[in-house]
Amino acid sequence: xxxxxxxxxxxxxxxxxxxxxxxxxxxxxxxxxxxxxxxxxxxxxxxxxxxxxxxxxxxxxxxxxxxxxxxxxxxxxxxxxxxxxxxxxxxxxxxxxxxxxxxxxxxxxxxxxxxxxxxxxxxxxxxxxxxxxxxxxxxxxxxxxxxxxxxxxxxxxxxxxxxxxxxxxxxxxxxxxxxxxxxxxxxxxxxxxxxxxxxxxxxxxxxxxxxxxxxxxxxxxxxxxxxxxxxxxxxxxxxxxx
Amino acid sequence: xxxxxxxxxxxxxxxxxxxxxxxxxxxxxxxxxxxxxxxxxxxxxxxxxxxxxxxxxxxxxxxxxxxxxxxxxxxxxxxxxxxxxxxxxxxxxxxxxxxxxxxxxxxxxxxxxxxxxxxxxxxxxxxxxxxxxxxxxxxxxxxxxxxxxxxxxxxxxxxxxxxxxxxxxxxxxxxxxxxxxxxxxxxxxxxxxxxxxxxxxxxxxxxxxxxxxxxxxxxxxxxxxxxxxxxxxxxxxxxxxx
Amino acid sequence: xxxxxxxxxxxxxxxxxxxxxxxxxxxxxxxxxxxxxxxxxxxxxxxxxxxxxxxxxxxxxxxxxxxxxxxxxxxxxxxxxxxxxxxxxxxxxxxxxxxxxxxxxxxxxxxxxxxxxxxxxxxxxxxxxxxxxxxxxxxxxxxxxxxxxxxxxxxxxxxxxxxxxxxxxxxxxxxxxxxxxxxxxxxxxxxxxxxxxxxxxxxxxxxxxxxxxxxxxxxxxxxxxxxxxxxxxxxxxxxxxx
Amino acid sequence: xxxxxxxxxxxxxxxxxxxxxxxxxxxxxxxxxxxxxxxxxxxxxxxxxxxxxxxxxxxxxxxxxxxxxxxxxxxxxxxxxxxxxxxxxxxxxxxxxxxxxxxxxxxxxxxxxxxxxxxxxxxxxxxxxxxxxxxxxxxxxxxxxxxxxxxxxxxxxxxxxxxxxxxxxxxxxxxxxxxxxxxxxxxxxxxxxxxxxxxxxxxxxxxxxxxxxxxxxxxxxxxxxxxxxxxxxxxxxxxxxx
Numbered sequence: 002x003x004x005x006x007x008x009x010x011x012x013x014x015x016x017x018x019x020x021x022x023x024x025x026x027x028x029x030x031x032x033x034x035x036x037x038x039x040x041x042x043x044x045x046x047x048x049x050x051x052x053x054x055x056x057x058x059x060x061x062x063x064x065x066x067x068x069x070x071x072x073x074x075x076x077x078x079x080x081x082x083x084x085x086x087x088x089x090x091x092x093x094x095x096x097x098x099x100x101x102x103x104x105x106x107x108x109x110x111x112x113x114x115x116x117x118x119x120x121x122x123x124x125x126x127x128x129x130x131x132x133x134x135x136x137x138x139x140x141x142x143x144x145x146x147x148x149x150x151x152x153x154x155x156x157x158x159x160x161x162x163x164x165x166x167x168x169x170x171x172x173x174x175x176x177x178x179x180x181x182x183x184x185x186x187x188x189x190x191x192x193x194x195x196x197x198x199x200x201x202x203x204x205x206x207x208x209x210x211x212x213x214x215x216x217x218x219x220x221x222x223x224x225x226x227x228x229x230x231x232x233x234x235x236x237x238x239x240x241x242x243x
Numbered sequence: 244x245x246x247x248x249x250x251x252x253x254x255x256x257x258x259x260x261x262x263x264x265x266x267x268x269x270x271x272x273x274x275x276x277x278x279x280x281x282x283x284x285x286x287x288x289x290x291x292x293x294x295x296x297x298x299x300x301x302x303x304x305x306x307x308x309x310x311x312x313x314x315x316x317x318x319x320x321x322x323x324x325x326x327x328x329x330x331x332x333x334x335x336x337x338x339x340x341x342x343x344x345x346x347x348x349x350x351x352x353x354x355x356x357x358x359x360x361x362x363x364x365x366x367x368x369x370x371x372x373x374x375x376x377x378x379x380x381x382x383x384x385x386x387x388x389x390x391x392x393x394x395x396x397x398x399x400x401x402x403x404x405x406x407x408x409x410x411x412x413x414x415x416x417x418x419x420x421x422x423x424x425x426x427x428x429x430x431x432x433x434x435x436x437x438x439x440x441x442x443x444x445x446x447x448x449x450x451x452x453x454x455x456x457x458x459x460x461x462x463x464x465x466x467x468x469x470x471x472x473x474x475x476x477x478x479x480x481x482x483x484x485x
Numbered sequence: 486x487x488x489x490x491x492x493x494x495x496x497x498x499x500x501x502x503x504x505x506x507x508x509x510x511x512x513x514x515x516x517x518x519x520x521x522x523x524x525x526x527x528x529x530x531x532x533x534x535x536x537x538x539x540x541x542x543x544x545x546x547x548x549x550x551x552x553x554x555x556x557x558x559x560x561x562x563x564x565x566x567x568x569x570x571x572x573x574x575x576x577x578x579x580x581x582x583x584x585x586x587x588x589x590x591x592x593x594x595x596x597x598x599x600x601x602x603x604x605x606x607x608x609x610x611x612x613x614x615x616x617x618x619x620x621x622x623x624x625x626x627x628x629x630x631x632x633x634x635x636x637x638x639x640x641x642x643x644x645x646x647x648x649x650x651x652x653x654x655x656x657x658x659x660x661x662x663x664x665x666x667x668x669x670x671x672x673x674x675x676x677x678x679x680x681x682x683x684x685x686x687x688x689x690x691x692x693x694x695x696x697x698x699x700x701x702x703x704x705x706x707x708x709x710x711x712x713x714x715x716x717x718x719x720x721x722x723x724x725x726x727x
Numbered sequence: 728x729x730x731x732x733x734x735x736x737x738x739x740x741x742x743x744x745x746x747x748x749x750x751x752x753x754x755x756x757x758x759x760x761x762x763x764x765x766x767x768x769x770x771x772x773x774x775x776x777x778x779x780x781x782x783x784x785x786x787x788x789x790x791x792x793x794x795x796x797x798x799x800x801x802x803x804x805x806x807x808x809x810x811x812x813x814x815x816x817x818x819x820x821x822x823x824x825x826x827x828x829x830x831x832x833x834x835x836x837x838x839x840x841x842x843x844x845x846x847x848x849x850x851x852x853x854x855x856x857x858x859x860x861x862x863x864x865x866x867x868x869x870x871x872x873x874x875x876x877x878x879x880x881x882x883x884x885x886x887x888x889x890x891x892x893x894x895x896x897x898x899x900x901x902x903x904x905x906x907x908x909x910x911x912x913x914x915x916x917x918x919x920x921x922x923x924x925x926x927x928x929x930x931x932x933x934x935x936x937x938x939x940x941x942x943x944x945x946x947x948x949x950x951x952x953x954x955x956x957x958x959x960x961x962x963x964x965x966x967x968x969x
Contacts, residue, residue, distance in 0.1 A: 094602055094646070096380065116600040117674050118578055120717035128727045131482065133885045133906050137470035138338065138433035147471045147886065156723075159859045159898060160715050160873065162578070162674055165651055167410075168430075172885060172898060172906045176483070178724030180859050180898045180906050188410075190601050190646055191380035218468075226460075228379035229389045231644050233604035239640075240373065240662030241418070243612045336844055336888070358842040359916050360820055362959035370969045375643045375664050389644065398965075401617045401656060402631065402957050404820070404916055409891055414643060414656060414664045420966030422617050422656045422664050432843050432888055473886050475846035481882075482904030485854045580864065615966065621954035622822065622917035631955045652893075652914075660967070672894075675864035702952075710944075712863035713873045724857065725902070 006224055007046045009067040010036045011058055013074040013081075014051040016202040023202045031073050031200070034207045035216065042217060052077055057085050064088055069098035069223045071216070073200065074108045081109050090114055094190025098223025100216065103200035106161075111196070114189050115163055121181070122158035128176040130154040130199065132183050132211075136170040141184060141195065141218045149211040155201035157181045163196075171215075173198060184215065186222075191231070193223040248466055249288045251309040252278045253300055255316040255323075256293040258444045265444045273315050273442070276449045277458065284459065294319055299327050306330055311340035311465045313458070315442065316350045328352050336432030340465025342458065345442035348403075353438070356431050357405055363423070364400035370418040372396040372441065374425050374453075378412040383426060383437065383460045391453040397443035399423045405438075413457075415440060426457065428464075433473070435465040490708055491530045493551040494520045495542055497558040497565075498535040500686040507686045515557050515684070518691045519700065526701065536561055541569050548572055553582035553707045555700070558592045559686065570594050578674025582707025584700065587684035590645075595680070598673050599647055605665070606642035612660040614638040614683065616667050616695075620654040625668060625679065625702045633695040639685035641665045647680075655699075657682060668699065670706075675715070677707040732950055733772045735793040736762045737784060739800040739807075740777040742928040749928045757799050757926070760933045761942065768943060778803055783811050790814055795824035795949045797942070799926065800834045812836050820916025824949025826942065829926035832887075837922070840915050841889055847907070848884035854902040856880040856925065858909050858937075862896040867910060867921065867944045875937040881927035883907045889922075897941075899924060910941065912948075917957070919949040 012032035016023040027034050032049040039047040050058030052074075064070075070089065074081070086109035093099050093114060101111045106119045130151045134142045158179030164187070171184030183198035197215060200206045207213070254274035258265040269276050274291040281289040292300030294316075306312075312331065316323070328351035335341050335356060343353045348361045372393045376384045400421030406429070413426030425440035439457060442448045449455070496516035500507040511518050516533040523531040534542030536558075548554075554573065558565070570593035577583050577598060585595045590603045614635045618626045642663030648671070655668030667682035681699060684690045691697070738758035742749040753760050758775040765773040776784030778800075790796075796815065800807070812835035819825050819840060827837045832845045856877045860868045884905030890913070897910030909924035923941060925932045932938055 090600070114600040116574070116598040118717070120715070122717060122721050124721050124723060126723055126727055128723070131904055134471050135885045135887070135908070136430070136891075137473055137886055138430055138435065138467060139470065140468040142470040143468040145471055147473075158721070159861045160713075160717060160863055161861070162715060162717060164648065164671070164673055165862075165894065167649055168891065169895070172908075174900060174904055174906045176723075176725065176727045178857055178900055180900045182861070182898075187648070188378070188380055189648055193380065225380055226382040226385040228381065228384040229376050229387055229644075231379055231389075231604070231646060233602070233606060233644065233646060237606050237608050237642070239608060239610055239612070239660075241660060243610055243660045332842070356842040358816070358840040360959070362957070364959060364963050366963050366965060368965055368969055370965070373662055377643045377645070377666070378649075379644055398963075400963070401619045402621055402955075402959060403619070404957060404959060406890065406913070406915055407620075407652065407893055410649065411653070414666075416658060416662055416664045418965075418967060418969045420615060420658055422658045424619070424656075429890070431890055471886075473846070473888060475844070475848060475886060475888060479848050479850050479884070481850060481852055481854070481902075483902065485852055485902045618955050620914070621957055622914055622919065622951060623954065624952040626954040627952040629955055631957075672862070672864055677864065709864060710866040710869040712865065712868040713860050713871055715863055715873075 005044055005046045006220065007066055007068045008039055008071065008220055009048050009050050009063060010071040011050045013077040014053065015076045026205050031202065031207060035071060038213045039217065039220065045220065052080060057082060059085050059089065064092050067097055069100065069220050071100040071102065072105045072108055072110065073102045075104035075202065078107050078109060086110050086113055093192035093194065096191035096225030098225065099192060099194045100219050100223060101194065101196045103198060106196065114194060117164060118162045121161045122179065124156040124177060126156065126177060127153040128156055131174040132171045133174065134170065135172050136168055139168055139170045141170050141215060141222050143218050144214050145211060151199055151206055151209060153204050154199060154206060157198055191225050191228060193225065195219040195223055247286055247288045248462065249308055249310045250281055250313065250462055251290050251292050251305060252313040253292045255319040256295065257318045268447050273444065273449060277313060280455045281459065281462065287462065294322060299324060301327050301331065306334050309339055311342065311462050313342040313344065314347045314350055314352065315344045317346035317444065320349050320351060323351050328355055332356055335434035335436065338433035338467030340467065341434060341436045342461050342465060343436065343438045345440060348438065356436060357429065359406060360404045363403045364421065366398040366419060368398060368419060369395040370398055373416040374413045375416065376412065377414050378410055381410055381412045383412050383457060383464050385460050386456050387453060393441055393448055393451060395446050396441060396448060399440055433467050433470060435467065437461040437465055489528055489530045490704065491550055491552045492523055492555065492704055493532050493534050493547060494555040495534045497561040498537065499560045510689050515686065515691060519555060522697045523701065523704065529704065536564060541566060543569050543573065548576050551581055553584065553704050555584040555586065556589045556592055556594065557586045557684065559588035562592050565593050570597055574598055577676035577678065580675035580709030582709065583676060583678045584703050584707060585678065585680045587682060590680065598678060599671065601648060602646045605645045606663065608640040608661060610640065610661060611637040612640055615658045616655045617658065618654065619656050620652055623652055623654045625654050625699060625706050627702050628698050629695060635683055635690055635693060637688050638683060638690060641682055675709050675712060677709065679703040679707055731770055731772045732946065733792055733794045734765055734797065734946055735774050735776050735789060736797040737776045739803040740779065741802045752931050757928065757933060761797060764939045765943065765946065771946065778806060783808060785811050785815065790818050793823055795826065795946050797826040797828065798831045798834055798836065799828045801830035801928065804834050807835050812839055816840055819918035819920065822917035822951030824951065825918060825920045826945050826949060827920065827922045829924060832922065840920060841913065843890060844888045847887045848905060850882040850903060852882065852903060853879040854882055857900040858897045859900065860896065861898050862894055865894055865896045867896050867941060867948050869944050870940050871937060877925055877932055877935060879930050880925060880932060883924055917951050917954060919951065921945040921949060
């Protein structure tokens, strides 16, 4: 009876075109892999969009028909047009959910919404990552155990230059000696934003069950309610006699 | 298909027995009024419990069959047995939702869970209260406008001695010159706690549509997910070779 | 023995040039008034800067010699060059404190740092404002009573479209029926940001003792410590054998 | 000119009496070691107190002459009298700072102030701990580098069952595969509380320079300002005509 959630999975889709290691792991692209498992859920209507499509895949009509936007980018952050980044930012402030994956920590919409550099430490050494649940009451960790492991991943390490998250639900341990806040919730305007660390393009991370579970949970969490519309900025009459 | 939410509305139910003003407004008790409107929702299974019932209405079997507990108390906070308060606290930490209404800011379970005095300023002058939505993206304000008014209420004013809430969704304006954080979210253990200010016993506050809407929303918000069970406190083997 | 705090009070300084009501209240400009009372404090070295000075008053050498920047703007937000706004943002992320006053809620540096619209409700009706202390343990309210009043001010009301503050220390009551989070702390990068609501140009707000006290306190609070410098963004070697 | 900060270092002082490994590392007790390095700071007046002293070392006169209380306990949490724990809690709510060290995560004052179980995972395997700075702008990490290491420590691991901290400044990596929020700030009433993880009794942790630096910083951070006294709980007259 409830309305279905309209999800758009956006990907810059560049590694997939040039790096056979990536296209072998993700023959339909990273966006295709993510849309693939989300499409199994009957309460979701999932579509994909990519950078090289007209209007960079994110026309007004696409954005206005999107409840939750999933974003993967890496090589081509700079090619995303400022107007597109601003349109995404504005839609989030009005209530569109945003799931920011892995290297999209430097994507234009995320950096604009957070206001900090969003820089971090990193290392490509195919090391083990173990993600610990630190907020077991948060719905984004539904169905997980106390932790889960990814056998080979790129390392992201603290200091991650972000504002204090409204909730930090996962913290990663890396074999090489680092830690990272890997699952971070932010509320901006009416929009729910979730940053989720894993997903380097040369590893089959998005084929892993626990990673898919987190993304599935986060999509539901990120749907806006129908709280009051904000008609702000205009002068108003007093509600009481002054 | 989703399982129904099991709600228990607990009330000390003392004003209703001795003050005809109260029993006239709430002939079935405050608990009866709240359970009444919640019972209209088909995804909820609502029961009531009161202080003078056996085991103060909150036996282990009642608590373990409760997903969300709604609490109203005022005169008889001190009569609630410490064991009952501890049992409620422990159930919340394990995931039971808790909606704390009005004068229950001084109830034993709430004070134990927050750790502060929970004192505040107050005045009984039947003055106007206007509740402003400050977090329009929070599901607890679904269906509200930018604000709503209660024509006559007891005043509660800042400083409210609570920890910084995880989210503050409503702030009240009072005709007599005070302000108050009237809708406050707290996560404790796996349990979601919502403090909601309105509801003095001598006013028909719980018959008002917006007040009912907030309580309805809060009940859904307070349901725990199925995040990992926490088996804490025992020594553990290393996960990596040291 | 401690090093002195270097404060720069920046003002667009436009109302003062064209509106005799303003120049009568603030003959040395709003910046002059604020710098005036800060200059009484011997642990501060206070200077001013204004929009119409070379490099809009904020050359690299000024910014790099500023520990805490105080910002007042209203008419001319759009004239502040994007490079200047970006330079302020970057300095804040590296540790410069920022005190954002009144209508500077729409200043470029603040909006860039917060990432939201920063819009709000407003009304010019010279109404009474009463500011309640909600976090008495925060050093920004040192020396205040439980509340203080400003006899005539512009109204700013919720919803104020900002991220959840790291601390909310003051909430305003307005005679016309509104409330507002009037003292809000944000940490961005290593920089401490304090938004303080009062200060409409046609009222003598910055001559009021309590308002001066809050600004004095906030300047000290906003000074960065000497935590670790962040050399982020470059690839790193593992700290442990992988 | 500023008044000196009065610090009381409390220790249950039991391991030191029975375990020669501990008394060898800390011949003057853990309290003596901590008071020792704090005593080098001329802006502090440092004293010690222990469980087996009269009134468990924390008479009203001691507490009322303490600006910041440092607490170490492990074996004897249960022996601390409820009245003493309540007195500490009340003093914190009124503004006394509290530094809670290592196994004092289960001390009565801390558990009462936080309201959760405060349980965690743990392991005694003398493994390496690396503490990463995650909030470089927080004064508690002044003087540190990006991280520091402790060669041998007991492991504490997530999930740590605490409320979301007001700030999380350090996160630990452990060789055995765990992570932990090792430096956590909480504001309760007017009191600043800092939980700092390191300090197992069989390791010379409190002789390490970086550990001492954090405790030194935290003591200054925890000093209350002179914000308004809270006279709460009594009925009040309206400030405006109703």
